[in-house]
Amino acid sequence: MKNQAQAIYYYIDMTRQWISGHGGIYVKKENHFLLLTPSHFTKEIATFAQHKIPYQIRVAVINAQNPNHRPDEFEKEAIRRLQNGQKEVWKIINAPEPIFRYAAPLRFSQECLSCHSEFKNNIQGCISIGIPATNAFKEFRKKKFFLGVYIASTLVVVLAGLIVVIRFFLLDPLEDLIDAFRRVEEGDLKTKISLERGQEWRRLAKSFNRMVEKLASHQKELEIKIQEATQELKSAYEELKRIERYKSEFFSNITHDLKTPLTSIKLATEILMRKDKRDDPQLFIIQKNAEKLTSMINNLLNYSKIESGRIKLNIKREDLIELLDDVIFTVQPLAQDKGVRLELKAPETPVMVPFDKERMFQVFLNLLANAVKFSPREASVVISVDQRPDSVVVSVEDYGPGIPEEEWPRIFEKFYRGSETKSDGMGLGLAICRGILQAHGGEIWISKPNHAGIIFNVRLPLRSDNE
Numbered sequence: 001m002k003n004q005a006q007a008i009y010y011y012i013d014m015t016r017q018w019i020s021g022h023g024g025i026y027v028k029k030e031n032h033f034l035l036l037t038p039s040h041f042t043k044e045i046a047t048f049a050q051h052k053i054p055y056q057i058r059v060a061v062i063n064a065q066n067p068n069h070r071p072d073e074f075e076k077e078a079i080r081r082l083q084n085g086q087k088e089v090w091k092i093i094n095a096p097e098p099i100f101r102y103a104a105p106l107r108f109s110q111e112c113l114s115c116h117s118e119f120k121n122n123i124q125g126c127i128s129i130g131i132p133a134t135n136a137f138k139e140f141r142k143k144k145f146f147l148g149v150y151i152a153s154t155l156v157v158v159l160a161g162l163i164v165v166i167r168f169f170l171l172d173p174l175e176d177l178i179d180a181f182r183r184v185e186e187g188d189l190k191t192k193i194s195l196e197r198g199q200e201w202r203r204l205a206k207s208f209n210r211m212v213e214k215l216a217s218h219q220k221e222l223e224i225k226i227q228e229a230t231q232e233l234k235s236a237y238e239e240l241k242r243i244e245r246y247k248s249e250f251f252s253n254i255t256h257d258l259k260t261p262l263t264s265i266k267l268a269t270e271i272l273m274r275k276d277k278r279d280d281p282q283l284f285i286i287q288k289n290a291e292k293l294t295s296m297i298n299n300l301l302n303y304s305k306i307e308s309g310r311i312k313l314n315i316k317r318e319d320l321i322e323l324l325d326d327v328i329f330t331v332q333p334l335a336q337d338k339g340v341r342l343e344l345k346a347p348e349t350p351v352m353v354p355f356d357k358e359r360m361f362q363v364f365l366n367l368l369a370n371a372v373k374f375s376p377r378e379a380s381v382v383i384s385v386d387q388r389p390d391s392v393v394v395s396v397e398d399y400g401p402g403i404p405e406e407e408w409p410r411i412f413e414k415f416y417r418g419s420e421t422k423s424d425g426m427g428l429g430l431a432i433c434r435g436i437l438q439a440h441g442g443e444i445w446i447s448k449p450n451h452a453g454i455i456f457n458v459r460l461p462l463r464s465d466n467e
Helices: 002-021 038-052 073-083 134-185 199-274 281-308 320-338 357-374 405-410 429-439
Strands: 025-029 032-036 056-061 089-094 098-105 125-132 315-319 341-345 352-356 380-387 391-397 443-447 455-461
Touching: 002 038, 002 098, 002 125, 032 038, 038 056, 056 073, 073 089, 073 098, 073 125, 098 134, 134 199, 315 320, 320 341, 320 352, 320 357, 320 380, 320 391, 352 357, 352 455, 357 380, 357 391, 357 429, 357 455, 429 443, 429 455
Parallel strands: 341 380
Antiparallel strands: 025 032, 056 125, 089 098, 098 125, 315 352, 380 391, 391 455, 443 455
8 A cells, every 4th residue: 555655646746747847738628728737737636536546635735725735634744744854654544444644745846936935945745645445454354364374373383393303402312311310310320321413412422421431430449448448447446346345344353453452441440440549530531532442443343334234223113202312311411511402392292213223322312412512502402303204304403603515515424524623533423324324214414504503404214124
């Protein structure tokens, strides 16, 4: 439609230029001749077109005196654009039927400018052409469905082709590569792949195969080193076990051998003290140190049995409250000497728990004695009993200097003495407590109260396999 409108415009424009170049033409009308100017020619062509062809042709001029030449809205906009340098203007207008509107400058030759001087330096009008677009739109809508089907079919074919190509050149080799990586991840270092989909895939396959070969080589070297290290560790472990066994035997033997002469020293000291020499301070010093050595030797013997697994338990179901009363009674003189109050928070009814009475007495005696020893004067030591569905927890809480938290993991190690400890002991008491409790299937741990001091917690199961 645009090409048709352009052709009509050029035909009218050239004809106008030809007529103006000849000063007009005479046209015979009935028995006389009329002078036809370019303006008259355009008018006659427009009138003729209304009756013979489906086109609308008219001349639109700004501020025209003749109503037939006054521009409509499209033509006003077209003249404005033409004045701004646009060569032509076209638009489809739907009112009420679709019409293709076209406008181009109304030009005048030199001969015409004598009468139309206002057109000399500026475009004041246009030649407007209208072409009905109803049939064209109907034809387009008719072919639109077939065009859509054609485009959709073409897209389906193209997409199918692309999928096949992508599948063949990209997805299939990629799946093979992923499967190879999976086999390598599972430990199959004999995996090899061959990707014949292009030069890049072949290079990738070669790189992958070289990588797997290097991994297999490194794995063999690592296995050899691991075997050597394992053998060395095994030998070192056996040597350590042998040394540990010798050490345990040494401690057991030496403590046993020390116990015999120490017993003789204690007996001799007692005999001398009974012979009217009880007030001799030297004999008193000998007696106290002999008792201390006896306690240290007994601790060494106990820990040696625990460490070697030779500790024997006589487990019976006993009343734990009664045991704690006995321990408190034993520690009471030491507590009274320091003015420390011992407080037992326990159920009024018996709490029956399976344990070795002698060994468990040793555990609580150690914990309670330590609590009294490190408590300030006129302080309190609280023993709490918490009965749970499957166990009993006994807590010994003091108000002493406490233990730094960074030392908690090591406090139950043998021969370990904390930085805050001023005792001259060997550092075996808590290690022995832990060993005895582990032999009962229980445990011991430390917690921090909301005040100065420390809490030792002991858990004993309500059922024991050793009963």
